[in-house]
Amino acid sequence: MIIIGERINGMFKDIGEGLRNKDPKPLQHWALKQEEGGAHYLDVNSGPAVPSHERPEAYEWMVKIIQEVSELPLCLDSTNYDAIEAGLKLVKRPALINSVPAERAKIERVFSMAVTYNAALIGLTMDNVGIPKDAENRVAFAMELVAAADEFGLPMEDLFLDPLIMPCNVAQEHAPEVLESIRMIKTLANPAPKTVLGLSNVSQKSPDRHLINRTYLAMAMACGLDAAIMDANDDALVDVAATGQILLNKSIYADSYLKVFRQR
Amino acid sequence: MIIIGERINGMFKDIGEGLRNKDPKPLQHWALKQEEGGAHYLDVNSGPAVPSHERPEAYEWMVKIIQEVSELPLCLDSTNYDAIEAGLKLVKRPALINSVPAERAKIERVFSMAVTYNAALIGLTMDNVGIPKDAENRVAFAMELVAAADEFGLPMEDLFLDPLIMPCNVAQEHAPEVLESIRMIKTLANPAPKTVLGLSNVSQKSPDRHLINRTYLAMAMACGLDAAIMDANDDALVDVAATGQILLNKSIYADSYLKVFRQR
Numbered sequence: 001m002i003i004i005g006e007r008i009n010g011m012f013k014d015i016g017e018g019l020r021n022k023d024p025k026p027l028q029h030w031a032l033k034q035e036e037g038g039a040h041y042l043d044v045n046s047g048p049a050v051p052s053h054e055r056p057e058a059y060e061w062m063v064k065i066i067q068e069v070s071e072l073p074l075c076l077d078s079t080n081y082d083a084i085e086a087g088l089k090l091v092k093r094p095a096l097i098n099s100v101p102a103e104r105a106k107i108e109r110v111f112s113m114a115v116t117y118n119a120a121l122i123g124l125t126m127d128n129v130g131i132p133k134d135a136e137n138r139v140a141f142a143m144e145l146v147a148a149a150d151e152f153g154l155p156m157e158d159l160f161l162d163p164l165i166m167p168c169n170v171a172q173e174h175a176p177e178v179l180e181s182i183r184m185i186k187t188l189a190n191p192a193p194k195t196v197l198g199l200s201n202v203s204q205k206s207p208d209r210h211l212i213n214r215t216y217l218a219m220a221m222a223c224g225l226d227a228a229i230m231d232a233n234d235d236a237l238v239d240v241a242a243t244g245q246i247l248l249n250k251s252i253y254a255d256s257y258l259k260v261f262r263q264r
Numbered sequence: 265m266i267i268i269g270e271r272i273n274g275m276f277k278d279i280g281e282g283l284r285n286k287d288p289k290p291l292q293h294w295a296l297k298q299e300e301g302g303a304h305y306l307d308v309n310s311g312p313a314v315p316s317h318e319r320p321e322a323y324e325w326m327v328k329i330i331q332e333v334s335e336l337p338l339c340l341d342s343t344n345y346d347a348i349e350a351g352l353k354l355v356k357r358p359a360l361i362n363s364v365p366a367e368r369a370k371i372e373r374v375f376s377m378a379v380t381y382n383a384a385l386i387g388l389t390m391d392n393v394g395i396p397k398d399a400e401n402r403v404a405f406a407m408e409l410v411a412a413a414d415e416f417g418l419p420m421e422d423l424f425l426d427p428l429i430m431p432c433n434v435a436q437e438h439a440p441e442v443l444e445s446i447r448m449i450k451t452l453a454n455p456a457p458k459t460v461l462g463l464s465n466v467s468q469k470s471p472d473r474h475l476i477n478r479t480y481l482a483m484a485m486a487c488g489l490d491a492a493i494m495d496a497n498d499d500a501l502v503d504v505a506a507t508g509q510i511l512l513n514k515s516i517y518a519d520s521y522l523k524v525f526r527q528r
Contacts, residue, residue, distance in 0.1 A: 168510060168517055175511045179486055207519050208507070215507040218482035222443055243472070243479040246432060247439045253432055255471050 001241040002041065002227035004075050004096070005034030006200060008066070010047030019049040019058060024065035031070040038241070038262045039232035041096055042066060044087070045077035055083035063090045075122075075229070081109055088117040096120045098229075099162065102127050102141040111152035120158040122196055123148075125181065131164050133173065135180035138163045142185045146193055160196040160227060161185050167204035168212060175202065175216065179223045186224040194226040214240040221248065238262070265505040266305065266491035268339050268360070269298030270464060272330070274311030283313040283322060288329035295334040302505070302526045303496035305360055306330060308351065309341035319347035327354045339386075339493070345373055352381040360384045362493075363426065366391050366405040375416035384422040386460055387412075389445065395428050397437065399444035402427045406449045410457055424460040424491060425449050431468035432476060439466065439480065443487045450488040458490040478504040485512065502526070 007030045010016045018026035031042055044066065050058040055078060063074060067090075076087040077098035084097055099122040100110035114121040123145035125131070125138040132138050142161045149159045163181035166174040178197070186192045197220060203212035214237045217228060221244035231237060242261035245251040254260060271294045274280045282290035295306055308330065314322040319342060327338060331354075340351045341362035348361055363386040364374035378385040387409035389395070389402040396402050406425045413423045427445035430438040442461070450456045461484060467476035478501045481492060485508035495501060506525035509515040518524060 169519070172510065172513050172517045176513050179512075202511070208503075208522065211503055211507055212511070215482045215504050216511050218479045219486035219508065219511060222483035222486040239472075239475055240479050243475055244483065246436065247466070247476070247480050247483060248443075249436050249440050253436045255433070258472065 001221065001225070001245055002194075002196075003039050003232050003238065003241060004041040004043050004196070004227060004229040005030075005037070005039030005232035006043050006198075006229045007034055007231070007233070008042055008062070009045040009077075010049030011045075016047065016049035019046055019062075022061065024068075027062060027065055028069045031066045031072070034232040035070055035072055037232040037235070038238040039072060041075045042070065042072050043075040043077050043098065043229050045098075046083070052080055055080045056086035059083040059087040060090060063087045067092055076119075081106075081113065084110075085113055085117075088113065088119060091117075091119075094118050094120065096122060096160065098122045099124050100145075102144045107145070107148045111148050111154055114154055114158070115152055120160060121154060122160045122162050125161065125163045131166070131174075133177065135163075135177045135184060138177065138181040139184045139188070142181070142193070143188060146188050149193070156189050156191050156193050159193040161193050162196045162198065165197050165199070165202045165216070167206070168202055168216075169204070169206045179219060182220055182223040182225055192224075195220075195224060196227040196229065197225060199228040199230040210234060210236060213237055217241060218244055221245075265485065265489070265509055266458075266460075267303050267496050267502065267505060268305040268307050268460070268491060268493040269294075269301070269303030269496035270307050270462075270493050271298055271495070271497070272306055272326070273309040273341075274313030275309075280311065280313035283310055283326075286325065288332075291326060291329055292333045295330045295336070298496040299334055299336055301496035301499070302502040303336060305339045306334065306336050307339040307341050307362065307493050309362075310347070316344055319344045320350035323347040323351040324354060327351045331356055340383075345370075345377065348374075349377055349381075352377065352383060355381075355383075358382050358384065360386060360424065362386045363388050364409075366408045371409070371412045375412050375418055378422070379417055384424060385413075385418060386424045386426050389425060389427045395430070395438075397441065399427075399441045399448060402441065402445040403448045403452070406445070406457070407452060410452050413457070420453050420455050420457055423457040425457050426460045426462065429461050429463070429466045429480070431470070432466055432480075433468070433470045443483060446484055446487040446489055456488075459484075459488060460491040460493065461489060463492040463494040474498060474500060477501055481505060482508055485509075 014026040075096040125141040203209040278290040339360040389405040467473040
């Protein structure tokens with residue numbers, strides 16, 4: 001399980017303030033804290049805290065100040081591809097681009113950019129019309145993205161497909177469809193593309209958020225989930241990631257496996 | 265998720281003493297306590313606390329005294345089929361027989377008994393040689409048991425197939441094979457047979473037993489698990505069962521879903 005720490009996001013008050021005041025402290029604090037928690041990548045998302053035209057400069061700044069304190073690779077998360085490209089020029093380790101939908105113009109721009117900068121790429125199983133309700137139509141979009149990887153020369157293991165989980169309190173019927181999508185996506189090519197979820201979305205505004213997140217993580221791992229953008233400082237959630245690895249026989253059991261997982 | 269409470273088992277000290285002293289109190293205590301926890305069935309197993317030739321009488325006594333305090337149906341758990349039959353004669357609600365392996369002589373005795381007493385039946389994916397390591401051979405035994413249900417006239421939805429999870433600290437490679445077995449068993453017939461696990465076995469002698477149990481429960485539910493013999497008083501585990509139902513869209517989401525699950 002690849003854990004992508006979700007916390008450096010302008011939607012959070014402290015990160016938003018850091019971005020507005022050009023204060024690196026909250027971003028650097030969360031870079032280190034997520035690394036300690038068990039993150040393998042750090043998601044970097046200005047969110048609405050930075051106006052769109054200022055984002056390329058903001059992503060340059062974020063990449064620089066985060067790399068001052070952390071060795072972790074970055075997951076550059078924005079709908080502004082100029083901002084992502086500005087960040088890609090500065091990353092010290094191969095990054096993950098987050099994200100591209102199954103729309104031709106965006107596919108052309110983003111897959112080319114991934115190949116140019118030796119980055120991995122998250123593809124979303126949606127188009128400009130929206131997110132399908134069922135697994136079959138999600139997988140049809142996944143297939144377009146797999147074909148694009150082939151067309152643009154992105155190695156299949158660098159393509160992460162996100163079947164887009166919705167909050168279970170308002171769109172419950174999506175949850176089993178996303179599990180089925182993960183299972184089907186893993187059969188689309190050989191080597192298989194990777195799968196990823198924005199996990200916290202499943203529990204938006206539910207009173208039992210942490211329980212729902214960790215239950216769904218285990219369920220998705222059983223279906224073939226490779227990575228999650230998630231709360232890397234929710235210890236019980238990271239424990240489930242570690243335990244799932246054991247129960248899928250992907251890490252070797254030791255009584256100390258929870259500690260071993262965090263040491264990497 | 266059908267929760268079969270595991271606690272009335274002579275392997276536990278208090279139940280073993282109750283059996284030896286013909287003291288109904290510990291058995292009745294755990295009948296009520298497991299019902300409160302969220303059990304839908306009560307497993308009833310004398311274990312080695314009663315010598316084999318005394319077991320028919322012991323099962324009569326257990327069934328009687330448990331039914332004095334609880335309305336829950338019973339899961340009669342023994343390798344002594346005379347003991348199970350003695351219990352079946354006294355149950356007030358259709359019972360679950362636990363269990364029969366894929367061995368012809370036992371199949372003939374136990375499937376006939378299930379049909380005669382209108383009981384459901386747990387079939388084990390093993391024979392007298394042992395438990396297979398991989399999913400394919402587990403499913404081959406499952407197929408024999410599905411054919412037996414057809415032959416003896418047991419309704420398919422009354423057949424519970426147990427692919428036999430092993431402790432992950434000594435037989436880790438079984439855990440993903442059992443998940444795959446569950447998935448395959450659900451495709452063997454239409455209507456599908458049910459699936460069940462003796463869940464606590466996965467974590468035998470591991471320091472993080474509760475975490476392993478609840479992670480594996482979520483994973484197995486994602487693969488189609490219908491029932492588990494488990495600790496019905498592990499609240500965090502029952503919470504996962506309830507949450508899994510929500511995330512599979514099998515129970516309708518409400519903010520109070522954890523409470524609703526326990527009210528049944």
